[in-house]
Amino acid sequence: MIEIRNLKKTFKDGENTTEVLKGIDFVAESGEFVAIMGRSGAGKSTFLYQMSLLDEPTEGEIFIDKRNMGSLTINEKTYFRLSELGYVFQDYALLPEMDALENVALPLLMQDMSEKKAYEEATEALIKVGLGKRLRNLPGQLSGGEQQRVSIARAIAHEPRILFADEPTANLDNESSRIIMDIFKELHEAGQTIIMVTHETEYSKFAGRIIHLDDGRVVKELLVEK
Amino acid sequence: MFSLLNIRIGFFLAKRQIRRSNTWTTVLIIFVMFFTFINLVVVSGILVGLIQGAIDAVRTHYTSDVIISTLNNKTYIENSPEIMNIVDSLPQIESVSARYLEGGTLEANYKTRISDKEKPNTAAASITGINPLAEDKVTNLSKFIVEGGYLTSQDYDQVLLGAYLVEKYLPIESPGFSTLRNIAPGVKIRINVHGVEREVTVKGIIKAKVDEVSMRVFMVDSQLRSIIGRNDYNVDEISIKLKPGVDPSIIRDILKQNGIERVAKVQTYTDAQPKFIKDMVDTFALLGNMLSSIGLVVASITIFIVIFINAITRRKFIGILKGIGISESAIEISYILQSFFYAFCGSIVGIIALYAVLQPFIATHPIDFPFSDGILVAPIGGTLFRVGLLMITTIIAGFIPARLIVRKNTLDSILGRN
Numbered sequence: 001m002i003e004i005r006n007l008k009k010t011f012k013d014g015e016n017t018t019e020v021l022k023g024i025d026f027v028a029e030s031g032e033f034v035a036i037m038g039r040s041g042a043g044k045s046t047f048l049y050q051m052s053l054l055d056e057p058t059e060g061e062i063f064i065d066k067r068n069m070g071s072l073t074i075n076e077k078t079y080f081r082l083s084e085l086g087y088v089f090q091d092y093a094l095l096p097e098m099d100a101l102e103n104v105a106l107p108l109l110m111q112d113m114s115e116k117k118a119y120e121e122a123t124e125a126l127i128k129v130g131l132g133k134r135l136r137n138l139p140g141q142l143s144g145g146e147q148q149r150v151s152i153a154r155a156i157a158h159e160p161r162i163l164f165a166d167e168p169t170a171n172l173d174n175e176s177s178r179i180i181m182d183i184f185k186e187l188h189e190a191g192q193t194i195i196m197v198t199h200e201t202e203y204s205k206f207a208g209r210i211i212h213l214d215d216g217r218v219v220k221e222l223l224v225e226k
Numbered sequence: 227m228f229s230l231l232n233i234r235i236g237f238f239l240a241k242r243q244i245r246r247s248n249t250w251t252t253v254l255i256i257f258v259m260f261f262t263f264i265n266l267v268v269v270s271g272i273l274v275g276l277i278q279g280a281i282d283a284v285r286t287h288y289t290s291d292v293i294i295s296t297l298n299n300k301t302y303i304e305n306s307p308e309i310m311n312i313v314d315s316l317p318q319i320e321s322v323s324a325r326y327l328e329g330g331t332l333e334a335n336y337k338t339r340i341s342d343k344e345k346p347n348t349a350a351a352s353i354t355g356i357n358p359l360a361e362d363k364v365t366n367l368s369k370f371i372v373e374g375g376y377l378t379s380q381d382y383d384q385v386l387l388g389a390y391l392v393e394k395y396l397p398i399e400s401p402g403f404s405t406l407r408n409i410a411p412g413v414k415i416r417i418n419v420h421g422v423e424r425e426v427t428v429k430g431i432i433k434a435k436v437d438e439v440s441m442r443v444f445m446v447d448s449q450l451r452s453i454i455g456r457n458d459y460n461v462d463e464i465s466i467k468l469k470p471g472v473d474p475s476i477i478r479d480i481l482k483q484n485g486i487e488r489v490a491k492v493q494t495y496t497d498a499q500p501k502f503i504k505d506m507v508d509t510f511a512l513l514g515n516m517l518s519s520i521g522l523v524v525a526s527i528t529i530f531i532v533i534f535i536n537a538i539t540r541r542k543f544i545g546i547l548k549g550i551g552i553s554e555s556a557i558e559i560s561y562i563l564q565s566f567f568y569a570f571c572g573s574i575v576g577i578i579a580l581y582a583v584l585q586p587f588i589a590t591h592p593i594d595f596p597f598s599d600g601i602l603v604a605p606i607g608g609t610l611f612r613v614g615l616l617m618i619t620t621i622i623a624g625f626i627p628a629r630l631i632v633r634k635n636t637l638d639s640i641l642g643r644n
Contacts, residue, residue, distance in 0.1 A: 054549055054636055054637045078552075078553055082552070087549060089546075097245070106235075106552065109234070109235060110231070110551060110556070
């Protein structure tokens, strides 16, 4: 379970201060698929980055499975991200010098897994996203949709508690987007907690709950009827 | 920081970055490291080799491995025949040359000098009586003939003139030092030793980068003996060439144990070196190290720039690595290993070039310095020390920029924000 209390984020640029998140309270239960929507500049991605420990909130508290994330040191946060969280970025964020298998295996190796086991699990994750035949391809040799699937495989290979996705279909065509969303659907059905930022209403309906952000606040919350 | 896990991941990252980096960029960096290594080793090696070449030349062409010479308070080595017998009985000896030395003056053009007011064509020299065959075996003296021919045992009234006594080879005019003009093989000159005058013919001119050779006049020993009236066969210098692999200090000690020290100085070629030569070796080594240090600084800056540019252009990926949970230390180690790789490859190429090409080439084609045939002195211990120095410097130069980039905010790096 993830619980956010009064989350605020302010950016300072010289004497200018921009308050992007103005006190958000939010709870997501384990196994939930939540879509975060809102117009451009509403603070969706900023909210996701704070929740996923990629950034430090200016104020507020984040609890993951009742553990206060604010009490963790930088190294503890890094390790928490490695072992408990998974990330899918809008631009795939793959390492260009590593092939698909290596990209997926890297976080597993960082968890002190043996090379053999890491590659086995990475292969399994890539097969799960339909890339069993593209294991040794470099990111540059894959289409956008395939790269995003590698990114998903990397995010789920270590079976994270929460999978964070920041506009995972924004750079993809309809067909590829559909494939990605089908993978998310399957993962959710298998019990994966997913928190996804999207601006596409069509894909937000894959989630069980949609929250709308505007001007740094949650303005609407909808349960999706299946 | 340097946990096994971080090193393992650092190696994983570094290997893939190097493997997939631009080949020409990698070659260029290794090339820079190679030249840094060469600069580090060769500059000091040549500077030390310049002096070492002179030392080696003195050993090969004058003192040989062990030299027995006159005590400071004596005019010659007493009991020379007995000493020669002792020397000849040692099995480690390859060849021996005994020399008679006497100061004298030389005069040329004395037949064409028309008045006493005309400045005589004279020079002071050390007259050396040698057994031409024995001397050649020890010092290869015949190799240095630049004009005319070498002496034979029957060459009575014939001499070899050192080139520094001939104006043509040493055109220097200074008070107290003069050289002979109009000298060529076949020309007659007059030798005056302790008032005894002898007219001799110049058979050849000899030139070596060893002053003791180029400033002497060589004649057959029996003739000099008769000029100076030394009938006891006591000589002034005995140069001893040892068989390959024999330690000169062992022979020196054996000779001293035989009591020779009481009547003569017994020295190895290193003992016989003047202190200023030893000081010069140290000075040139220091100078070489100072110049090499500049090379080291240049290499550090190069690696710093290379790694900094690499890290800054990969800032987004460093952010992603941190984002997905790769530790900062592992990322930093990956850059340290990359620096190490460049320095290692440059050093390996440098070592191959040094020991397989440069050193053998310079040994067979010494650099023609005015006072020595310069060689490249690069002892393996010193070279490995410099390799270590290069490694440490480049590792530090690689770590600093990596640290600067890695410590930036993770999200800022991923999003490319400043």
